[in-house]
Structures are given as structure tokens and as C-alpha cells.
Amino acid sequence: MLRILQSLHNSSFKAKLLFSYIILITIPLTISSILVYKQFTMYLSENTSTMISQRLNQETNNINQALTSIENIGFQLSADTFLTAYLNERHQPFNNDSYITMTNKISPMLKWFKNTNHKISKINIITLNESISEIDTFVHSSKFEYEAWFMEVKKNTSLGLPYWEKYHEQRAYRKVDTLNPATSPVFSLFCIINPVYKSSSSYLELEVNPRLLFDSLNISPVGKSGYLAVVDSAGNIISGKNTPLLKSLMKKDDLNRLLKGSNGEYAYTYEGSDYFIKSQEINRLGVHIISVVSTAEIEELFDSSKRNYIVTISVTFILLLILAYYLGYFMTKKIKKLSNAFVSFQKGNFNTRIEVNGADELDKLSFDFNIMACNIQELINKVYKAEIAQKKSELSALQSQIKPHFIFNTLESLKMTAELHDEEEISDGLTALGNLIRQNIHTGNHLINVECELENLADYIKIQNLIRNNTIKAEFNIQEEICQAAILNLVLQPLVENCIIHGFPSNQKFLEISICGKLADDSIIFTIRDNGKGIEDQQLQKLNRNLENSLNDNSTSTGTGIGLMNVNRRIKLYFGDEYGIGIESSYNEGTAITVKIPFSL
Known part of the structure; x- marks a missing residue:
């Protein structure tokens, strides 16, 4: 095994590729062939089993129909009023009328019913009425009162239901029958006659010939010889x-x-x-x-299908092998061209190029090699320029660090000047402005804590009050549990800015803004409410539609909703579509903006 692996390791790429193709073809094809073959044979086996089951069901239904027909005859006879009256009547010995009734009415009726169904071989009536002579079909039940089979008959017909006695030998009920003992087995159907009067109850027995009952079973074989x-x-x-x-x-x-x-x-x-x-x-x-x-x-039914399946799999395998060989040949041909080009390039021949005649990955690789060769030639000539550009970039980076430092020094000088002239409001405003600039310059991360965001918001309101002569009254109501929670930088400030710019009431001197924050389940809910002029219904509907579609609409927002769209889009992109902002407003009464973000520390 190690020798085979070693020889494969030292073989050409073409041989390795062909070997890989053979493995990749053989394993899935073998597994799929086995699975398909098993499914196929299982299907044929189930189909054969189903065919046999259908035949059995058909024969069972035919036999059950025949049994039902015999039961119907039993019901008709057991319910016949003339026969019931005859069985309940007390007959005198050697009574001529009784004999005439028997021979002219009872016997022909029983014979007619027997002839209507050729499967019935004999009809017996076992009666308690011993005044009826034991001739023809009538038998006294007293002789069998304690025999097991007769006790079963009485037990199973007591509710008026028919009872089928299992396969048994015909019984010799009369002495004349014992002279010619019956040896042919039968099935017997018993029905009770006149179950209301137990003292005069009789039992109808229809003997069924099994040979005639099952005569249709082997008219046609099961399969070929079953x-x-x-x-x-x-x-x-x-x-x-x-x-x-x-x-x-x-x-x-x-x-x-x-x-x-x-x-x-x-x-x-x-x-x-x-x-x-x-x-x-x-x-x-x-x-x-x-x-x-x-x-x-x-299995003979499967042989032809097996042969066809094996031939199909074999032909498919051979065709795949041929395809793998030619595919490997064409792929290695292109790889060999690439290998020769790299060798030439390594020797310093930077003018080496590969002819590209296709659009597959290897052709793309050849095309990329040609581009690489051109680029290397150009890069060799541009190394010096690149070094100079790098030095200029480093110098610009150093200068960009000096600019913020200059701004903070200037703001600090202005603050000291304001304090010297007792301009505390200007001094506080410059301090707030410095904090905002420092926060925006030095906060490289997207997330800050809620406490920091609120400090930035307080600084912003302080600057606005300086501009607007302290006409903004802000009230903060924040739960302590969320102060250290994470929030995107500059989420609340644009919303408060929107309240100040677009919601300042024309009929009031002051704009009152309430900023509330609370924990609700696993989310943080901020509510920014003002008593400004509000938003008209049509404009409010448009804003809410734009907020719902902010992730699907990549166009640049304009107008009064630009800050809202920006904040909403940032929240949804960072935290998910279930988070964002919502707006409620009543014209001339005020606006409430709700911000929902996940709670995380």
C-alpha cells in the first residue's frame, strides 16, 4: 500500500488527476448503484407481494360473498313463518295432515333453497319438538343435548346471530345414516329458529361442501406455477x-x-x-x-431487469472513464503551458506570454499570468515612485494628527478668554463643543455606552441653548440599569436635533424635550418626546413608509427625514431588522420618537 502511494506521489499530475477522477467516479457510482439496485429489487419484491396480496384479497372476497349468500338463505329459512309455525305445532303420531304438510310444503321449500346455492350439500333442522317425526331433514335435539358441538351451537346462536362451525366430519344424525356413514368433511352454518320461545327452539343447519366453496381458487395459477x-x-x-x-x-x-x-x-x-x-x-x-x-x-422476473441495469451501469462507467481521460488530457495540456511559462519567467524573460483560447479557470489563470507579467514590468519601473508616495503618506498622517491638536488648543484659548470676561455661557458652550469634537475624532468604534451617548447629547443641548438663548428645556429620565449598555455612536443626538430644527413651536417661547430610557424584556426603549408643532398626517405617513423601507431603499434621503433615515438604517444594519425607530405625532401638539435596540453590555 505504501509503495502504491509512493509511486502515485512521484507520478505526473496527469496520472494523479486521472486517478482522482477514477476514484471520484467509482465510489459515488458504486454506492448509488447499490442503493438504486436495492431500491429497485425492493420495489419489485413489494410489487410481487402486492400482486399476491391482491389475488388473496380477491379470493377472500369471493369466498366471503359466497358465505354471505349462504347466511342470507339461513336467515330467510329461520325467519319463515310457515316453517316456524310447523316447528311450534304439536303433531299427533301418524297424522296424515302433518305428513302432507311435510311432503308438499316443507320439503319442497327446503329443497328449493338448497338448489339455489350449489355449495349447500345438505339442510338439517335440529328441533326440541319431538312430536315431529325424524324423517327427511328433521332431527331431535335431545340426543345431542350434552355434546360439546351442540352446546357451542346453542351458546353462539342465542342472540340470533349465525354461527359457522369449523371444518368437521359430517354427522350421522339418524340410524339410517349410520348404515352409510358420511366421511366427507363440511362446514356447517347454524341459525336459531324461533329464539323467543326457548322451550320450542329449533336450529337450522346448512352443510357446505368445501370442494364446491373453494372451487374457484386454482382456476388460474399464481404467477407461472404458484x-x-x-x-x-x-x-x-x-x-x-x-x-x-x-x-x-x-x-x-x-x-x-x-x-x-x-x-x-x-x-x-x-x-x-x-x-x-x-x-x-x-x-x-x-x-x-x-x-x-x-x-x-x-427472481426470474428480476433477471432481465438486473441484466439491463448492470449493462447500463457498466456502459456509464466506461463512458465516464473515457470522459475523465480526455478531460485530464486537456487540463494537463494547459497546466503544462503554464508551468513552462513560469519557468521562462523565473529565468528573467519578462516578455513571456501565454496564448489564451478559452474562458475556463485555467484560461483565466493564463490571462492573469499575462497581466501579472505586464504589471511586474511596470512595478519594477515604479518602485522608486512608490517609496516616495509612501513617505508622503506618512507625512500626511503626521500632519492630520497636528490639526485636531491645533483645534483643541484654539478652543481652550477661546474658553480662557471667555472666562476672563466672565462669559460663563460661552465658556460652557466651548467646553461642550470641544467634548463633541473630541468624541467624534477619538471614537473609532461604532459602539459606546449609553452614559457616554447621553453626555454627548447634554453637550449638544447646551450648545443649542447657547445659540437659541436658553429656549430649550430638556429632561432626562433614564433607568440606571441601562447606563452601561452598548449603543451606536450618535443615535440620540440626530433625533434631538430633528426635534429642535423641525419641531420648534411658533406659538410658544420654549421647546420642551423629554428623553426617557428603560429596559423592556431584552431590549432598550428610548422615547424622545417634544411639545413642538408636530407633523401633518400625510407627511407622517410618508415618513413611516420610508422608515419601513429604509433597508431596501439605497437612494439618498433629502428633506426633513434625512437624520431619521440615517439613524434607522444604521440601527437595522447593525442590530437587525426587528430594531429601529418609530414616529408618532399630532399636528400642533408634538412628536414622540421611539428607538428600540437590543440590551447588551
């Missing part, structure tokens, strides 16, 4: 091919566990072959329909 069968939890094969596979399957504990549920799937191996078993329960009969399909037959 088949359906009906089994019960006791391992009896009720209908279907009695194959050695099915007999072997009935002995497996796993299948018995499978048949305990309403439906399920089971993988089974018999004599080296795999089979897919799927079952669905017929609740009323307590049996399962199972489908038996060879796994090899299912």
Missing part, C-alpha cells in the same frame, strides 16, 4: 393441491404460528428450493388461504 390452498390451524389441507411440499409445510411450527394471525408471510425451503408463502384468514370459517410461489420464479 398455487393456492386452504388450510386450518390443525394442519388440515381443506382445498388445493395435496402436494408433498404442502404436507411438509403443515408440520412446521413456524407456519402454525403464522396461521394464528389474520395474515402473514413465510419463507420456506423444501428439498433445496426456496418458496414464498403468504396467508390470509377467512375469519368466519377459521381457515387461511395460503399462496405458494417459488422464489426462483419471482
Whole structure:
């Protein structure tokens, strides 16, 4: 492995690039191919399982419809008033009228109902009325009173509901039946006749032939050679091919566990072959329909798709390899040109240039090399000029440090002159002006604390009062908790300046300004309120629209809102769009400006 890495390290860039392409192509293609193949096979498996489930559902529905039809016959017979009256009537032995009623009315009616559904093999009526002779379909119930099957019949039909007895051998009810014992198994539907009078209750039994009930199961195979069968939890094969596979399957504990549920799937191996078993329960009969399909037959459906998929992936891989080879060739060709140009340039041939014939990154790199070569030639000639320019820049920086110093010295001289002439207001104004200038020159950071901002604002109001003959009354109401909080430099001063310039009342001598600051949740709320002339509604609406769109509008604001827009835009850009300023105003009554910023120390 180390030898391979060493040889790769010493190989050409073209070989490394081609190897990288192969790795980058192989890994994603292999992973994606495996994932797609798994999804594809899963889809085909689910599709096959769905097809089998649909067949089972279809057969189950057909059988349930047949059972419902038989139950309807049972309901009609058990509710027949003529039959009910006959069963409740006390009959004299050898009574001719009773015999005529039996032979001419009861028996033909029962025979007609039996013939309407060929799945019914026999009709029995088990009655408590022992005055009715045990001929034809009638059987006395006293003989079976304590037998388990008859007790189940009485229990499950007591509420008038039909009861399906599970798969069992036909019973010989009369002595004549014992001479020719019935051995064919049946399902029996029991319905109670006249459940109101328990003493004369009778039970209708419709025996159903399983072979006729399930005759439609194997009309067509499942897939190519799969088949359906009906089994019960006791391992009896009720209908279907009695194959050695099915007999072997009935002995497996796993299948018995499978048949305990309403439906399920089971993988089974018999004599080296795999089979897919799927079952669905017929609740009323307590049996399962199972489908038996060879796994090899299912996989045959996938073989063609597998081959096509493998061929497609292989062809795609080969085409990608060819594409990677030619792409690597063209890229290394341009890189080789660049390498030769750099070697020539290093040797002092500053006239070296590369011919550019494209617009990709390597062509752009070649173009940049040509520009670099030209620039280097120019820079060589300009080194001396650059050194002189640097010295001039340093000199200008030194002079810029002297200018503020000169301004502060001048202001200090004026202040001392004012104090000598007892002009305290002028002295205080010059001090405030010096503080403002110093703050704006020396504050390099965007953020200062609230206390510093308020001191600047007080200095500004002091200067304005000096200009306006003390006609501005300012009141500060600031919570102590926010004094050390961070705020952008020059946020409050432009807003107060806006109040003074645009809000000075024409009918009053003084302008009253209230500056309040408080902590609200995680934000600081400043409110600057004046008693000035206010703003007209139309102008106020325009200002609020401009404030809302201040981040989207990059045009230079003009007019009375320039300070407001500047402050609002700075706040939103620095802290986020949920912060900023808002304006409320009533014309000739005053204006309130609210500033919201996050609380942070």
C-alpha cells in the first residue's frame, strides 16, 4: 500500500488527476448503484407481494360473498313463518295432515333453497319438538343435548346471530345414516329458529361442501406455477393441491404460528428450493388461504431487469472513464503551458506570454499570468515612485494628527478668554463643543455606552441653548440599569436635533424635550418626546413608509427625514431588522420618537 502511494506521489499530475477522477467516479457510482439496485429489487419484491396480496384479497372476497349468500338463505329459512309455525305445532303420531304438510310444503321449500346455492350439500333442522317425526331433514335435539358441538351451537346462536362451525366430519344424525356413514368433511352454518320461545327452539343447519366453496381458487395459477390452498390451524389441507411440499409445510411450527394471525408471510425451503408463502384468514370459517410461489420464479422476473441495469451501469462507467481521460488530457495540456511559462519567467524573460483560447479557470489563470507579467514590468519601473508616495503618506498622517491638536488648543484659548470676561455661557458652550469634537475624532468604534451617548447629547443641548438663548428645556429620565449598555455612536443626538430644527413651536417661547430610557424584556426603549408643532398626517405617513423601507431603499434621503433615515438604517444594519425607530405625532401638539435596540453590555 505504501509503495502504491509512493509511486502515485512521484507520478505526473496527469496520472494523479486521472486517478482522482477514477476514484471520484467509482465510489459515488458504486454506492448509488447499490442503493438504486436495492431500491429497485425492493420495489419489485413489494410489487410481487402486492400482486399476491391482491389475488388473496380477491379470493377472500369471493369466498366471503359466497358465505354471505349462504347466511342470507339461513336467515330467510329461520325467519319463515310457515316453517316456524310447523316447528311450534304439536303433531299427533301418524297424522296424515302433518305428513302432507311435510311432503308438499316443507320439503319442497327446503329443497328449493338448497338448489339455489350449489355449495349447500345438505339442510338439517335440529328441533326440541319431538312430536315431529325424524324423517327427511328433521332431527331431535335431545340426543345431542350434552355434546360439546351442540352446546357451542346453542351458546353462539342465542342472540340470533349465525354461527359457522369449523371444518368437521359430517354427522350421522339418524340410524339410517349410520348404515352409510358420511366421511366427507363440511362446514356447517347454524341459525336459531324461533329464539323467543326457548322451550320450542329449533336450529337450522346448512352443510357446505368445501370442494364446491373453494372451487374457484386454482382456476388460474399464481404467477407461472404458484398455487393456492386452504388450510386450518390443525394442519388440515381443506382445498388445493395435496402436494408433498404442502404436507411438509403443515408440520412446521413456524407456519402454525403464522396461521394464528389474520395474515402473514413465510419463507420456506423444501428439498433445496426456496418458496414464498403468504396467508390470509377467512375469519368466519377459521381457515387461511395460503399462496405458494417459488422464489426462483419471482427472481426470474428480476433477471432481465438486473441484466439491463448492470449493462447500463457498466456502459456509464466506461463512458465516464473515457470522459475523465480526455478531460485530464486537456487540463494537463494547459497546466503544462503554464508551468513552462513560469519557468521562462523565473529565468528573467519578462516578455513571456501565454496564448489564451478559452474562458475556463485555467484560461483565466493564463490571462492573469499575462497581466501579472505586464504589471511586474511596470512595478519594477515604479518602485522608486512608490517609496516616495509612501513617505508622503506618512507625512500626511503626521500632519492630520497636528490639526485636531491645533483645534483643541484654539478652543481652550477661546474658553480662557471667555472666562476672563466672565462669559460663563460661552465658556460652557466651548467646553461642550470641544467634548463633541473630541468624541467624534477619538471614537473609532461604532459602539459606546449609553452614559457616554447621553453626555454627548447634554453637550449638544447646551450648545443649542447657547445659540437659541436658553429656549430649550430638556429632561432626562433614564433607568440606571441601562447606563452601561452598548449603543451606536450618535443615535440620540440626530433625533434631538430633528426635534429642535423641525419641531420648534411658533406659538410658544420654549421647546420642551423629554428623553426617557428603560429596559423592556431584552431590549432598550428610548422615547424622545417634544411639545413642538408636530407633523401633518400625510407627511407622517410618508415618513413611516420610508422608515419601513429604509433597508431596501439605497437612494439618498433629502428633506426633513434625512437624520431619521440615517439613524434607522444604521440601527437595522447593525442590530437587525426587528430594531429601529418609530414616529408618532399630532399636528400642533408634538412628536414622540421611539428607538428600540437590543440590551447588551
